[in-house]
Amino acid sequence: MESSLKLFDTLTRKKVEFEPINPPHVGLYVCGPTVYSDVHLGNVRSFLTFDVVFRYLNFIGYKVRYVRNITDVGHLTDDADAGEDKIAKKARLEQVEPMEVVQKYTYGFHEVMKIFNILPPSIEPTATGHIIEQIEMVEQIIARGFGYEVDGSVYFDVRKFQEEEGYGALSGRNIDELQNNTRALDGQSQKRDPLDFAIWKKAEKGHLMHWPSPWGEGFPGWHLECSAMSRKYLGDEFDIHGGGMDLKFPHHDCEIAQNIGATGKAGPKYWMHGNMLTVQGRKMAKSEGNGFTPEELITGNHKLLEQGYSPMTVRFFMLQSHYSSTLDFSNDALRAAEKGYNRLMEGYQRLEDLKVSESSSVNIDDWSAKCKSAMDDDFNTPILISHLFEGVKMINLVASGRETISEDNFVKFKKLFEDYIFVVLGFKLEGNESNEDGAHTQGLMELLIKLRKAAKLNKDYTTADQIREELNSLGISLKDSPDGTSFEIN
Numbered sequence: 001m002e003s004s005l006k007l008f009d010t011l012t013r014k015k016v017e018f019e020p021i022n023p024p025h026v027g028l029y030v031c032g033p034t035v036y037s038d039v040h041l042g043n044v045r046s047f048l049t050f051d052v053v054f055r056y057l058n059f060i061g062y063k064v065r066y067v068r069n070i071t072d073v074g075h076l077t078d079d080a081d082a083g084e085d086k087i088a089k090k091a092r093l094e095q096v097e098p099m100e101v102v103q104k105y106t107y108g109f110h111e112v113m114k115i116f117n118i119l120p121p122s123i124e125p126t127a128t129g130h131i132i133e134q135i136e137m138v139e140q141i142i143a144r145g146f147g148y149e150v151d152g153s154v155y156f157d158v159r160k161f162q163e164e165e166g167y168g169a170l171s172g173r174n175i176d177e178l179q180n181n182t183r184a185l186d187g188q189s190q191k192r193d194p195l196d197f198a199i200w201k202k203a204e205k206g207h208l209m210h211w212p213s214p215w216g217e218g219f220p221g222w223h224l225e226c227s228a229m230s231r232k233y234l235g236d237e238f239d240i241h242g243g244g245m246d247l248k249f250p251h252h253d254c255e256i257a258q259n260i261g262a263t264g265k266a267g268p269k270y271w272m273h274g275n276m277l278t279v280q281g282r283k284m285a286k287s288e289g290n291g292f293t294p295e296e297l298i299t300g301n302h303k304l305l306e307q308g309y310s311p312m313t314v315r316f317f318m319l320q321s322h323y324s325s326t327l328d329f330s331n332d333a334l335r336a337a338e339k340g341y342n343r344l345m346e347g348y349q350r351l352e353d354l355k356v357s358e359s360s361s362v363n364i365d366d367w368s369a370k371c372k373s374a375m376d377d378d379f380n381t382p383i384l385i386s387h388l389f390e391g392v393k394m395i396n397l398v399a400s401g402r403e404t405i406s407e408d409n410f411v412k413f414k415k416l417f418e419d420y421i422f423v424v425l426g427f428k429l430e431g432n433e434s435n436e437d438g439a440h441t442q443g444l445m446e447l448l449i450k451l452r453k454a455a456k457l458n459k460d461y462t463t464a465d466q467i468r469e470e471l472n473s474l475g476i477s478l479k480d481s482p483d484g485t486s487f488e489i490n
């Protein structure tokens with residue numbers, strides 16, 4: 001199939017033509033969450049970036065297999081193979097089973113994804129569900145000479161890999177600089193070189209999560225699961241691997257090393273990295289105290305928030321900036337996004353009532369080509385949104401009679417306008433979720449006020465009074481003023 005999609009490949013650091021290995025199929029792998037705590041908004045941005053990539057690839061006709069994993073073992077509190085397993089630590093602190101921790105935060109993660117209308121992936125594999133595949137990969141890495149065992153743990157030989165294949169291409173880190181910056185940490189004495197990383201770790205006595213292996217009881221290293229699971233579901237070579245910028249090193253550089261180490265093939269053809277969400281210029285992180293949960297954001301119940309914002313406002317706010325730029329969170333920016341999003345949706349609602357004419361004075365093909373080329377240019381959502389506002393302008397001009405649209409063009413325009421808003425950008429109509437009751441009450445009250453006004457105009461004072469009195473008995477009072485009637489719930 002023909003496509004003119006270009007994407008920025010973070011490995012070659014170039015914007016390149018997207019040419020899938022086996023079209024129309026596309027394999028997309030994205031690193032998922034480590035399920036040991038609640039998801040915050042910074043995480044949401046990363047998953048949203050790849051939600052739009054997934055949506056757009058589907059939209060232009062590819063058959064996408066989207067794999068996004070759940071890390072439920074092996075992610076240690078320190079990147080350098082030291083510290084405790086994050087999930088085991090939480091289980092110990094809360095005196096529950098590791099599986100309870102995993103289950104709780106996996107449910108929570110799915111809930112948050114749903115709130116922001118982020119589509120589920122095609123496959124969501126877990127690390128603990130793929131221990132056999134990971135052990136197999138460790139064996140292959142050892143067999144090809146890139147791994148060695150010391151007392152029940154297996155390490156990846158970074159120095160050897162560097163000499164034969166080159167290590168750190170993604171992050172651009174120099175191995176000698178890395179060497180100088182590596183701290184001597186407990187448990188590293190077994191390594192031939194401090195740069196080596198664990199692909200299998202021996203479970204010390206009392207370690208909660210462990211499995212039998214050819215090297216004794218242990219658990220996989222964190223980087224290994226993504227190599228093993230992408231390979232299992234997408235093959236030794238697949239199209240796109242994505243993740244947050246902070247995963248480039250060491251996680252993704254290690255994945256490349258493991259892939260080549262085990263199979264001789266690097267895995268993904270293209271790498272994509274989403275940028276961070278900052279708050280007042282600082283990375284959003286739980287440890288900084290600036291990581292809102294989605295609930296805090298919607299209710300406004302956080303010291304940095306001046307009000308609550310709806311999930312679609314937040315989605316709009318994020319998509320108004322390109323995924324590769326940093327995005328700074330502020331109340332002003334969110335309020336502006338709220339206005340913008342409402343303006344877009346009002347335009348969409350006005351679309352329904354447009355009257356068609358014999359001929360068109362607006363150029364729909366031109367507009368449609370601009371929308372497509374924005375998305376074809378490395379998923380440029382802010383440019384697409386600006387074209388959608390051009391669309392709103394067009395709707396207003398046709399509605400006011402200053403421009404005309406033919407029936408054919410109207411059908412084409414309506415379909416595209418809806419597709420870009422709902423299918424590609426993934427917005428959904430609100431008012432039925434977070435403030436469901438509020439929206440209903442507002443609508444019902446407006447209806448009753450209208451009926452009462454009509455009754456009065458017809459001099460049917462009995463009905464008008466009945467409406468007022470029965471509302472009164474429900475604790476709702478009506479106030480008449482020269483501007484109209486308002487209501488108050490007591």
Ligand SMILES: [Zn+2]
Nearest residue numbers: 031032226251
């Ligand atoms: Zn990963």
